[in-house]
Amino acid sequence: MGKQFTGIEPEHRAFIERQKIFFVASAPPKGRINVSPKGLSSFLVLGANDVAYLDCTGSGSETRAHLIASDDKRLTIMFCAFEGPPVILRLYGQGRSIMRGTPEYTELAPGFEDMAGARQIVRLSVDLVQTSCGMGVPLFDYREERGSLIRYWTAQGVNNLRKYWGLKNMKSIDGLPTGFAPDSMAPPS
Numbered sequence: 021m022g023k024q025f026t027g028i029e030p031e032h033r034a035f036i037e038r039q040k041i042f043f044v045a046s047a048p049p050k051g052r053i054n055v056s057p058k059g060l061s062s063f064l065v066l067g068a069n070d071v072a073y074l075d076c077t078g079s080g081s082e083t084r085a086h087l088i089a090s091d092d093k094r095l096t097i098m099f100c101a102f103e104g105p106p107v108i109l110r111l112y113g114q115g116r117s118i119m120r121g122t123p124e125y126t127e128l129a130p131g132f133e134d135m136a137g138a139r140q141i142v143r144l145s146v147d148l149v150q151t152s153c154g155m156g157v158p159l160f161d162y163r164e165e166r167g168s169l170i171r172y173w174t175a176q177g178v179n180n181l182r183k184y185w186g187l188k189n190m191k192s193i194d195g196l197p198t199g200f201a202p203d204s205m206a207p208p209s
């Protein structure tokens with residue numbers, strides 16, 4: 021049976037900070053629902069109703085496109101225990117995409133490990149926290165981060181990263197604009 025909370029409790033924060041992977045779900049008013057796995061120690065709890073994650077360049081940018089396209093900016097982030105006692109924790113709320121090079125990105129960036137290919141910070145104003153049992157989630161052992169995404173973008177360099185943003189990150193799979201402006205985005209350090 022699920023339990024609901026108005027904010028992130030200390031035990032929720034401790035659980036979140038132990039997780040190596042989380043999942044982000046978003047949807048535009050019409051079109052496909054997207055669910056993306058995330059990792060790389062890129063998640064921060066900023067307060068009881070405020071979280072953020074550093075988003076690395078990938079093959080698309082569905083979350084940003086969905087946040088731009090929807091008036092309510094719905095976003096869900098899910099964590100589940102793959103070791104220890106079973107639990108699933110979901111954070112519901114309204115999301116925002118904060119582009120690299122903006123003052124807010126610069127303000128939040130020191131909380132994250134900088135990584136080649138980082139393109140935005142996604143921030144979630146949490147209005148509901150829900151926990152459930154998670155007894156159906158299998159046990160898995162964490163071995164290590166892959167590291168290949170960071171090595172890839174480091175080897176590609178800033179110019180190729182910007183070209184990739186222009187080719188692959190300008191529209192969602194449903195053709196929704198992402199608002200990326202590769203040439204004006206501050207390059208990764």
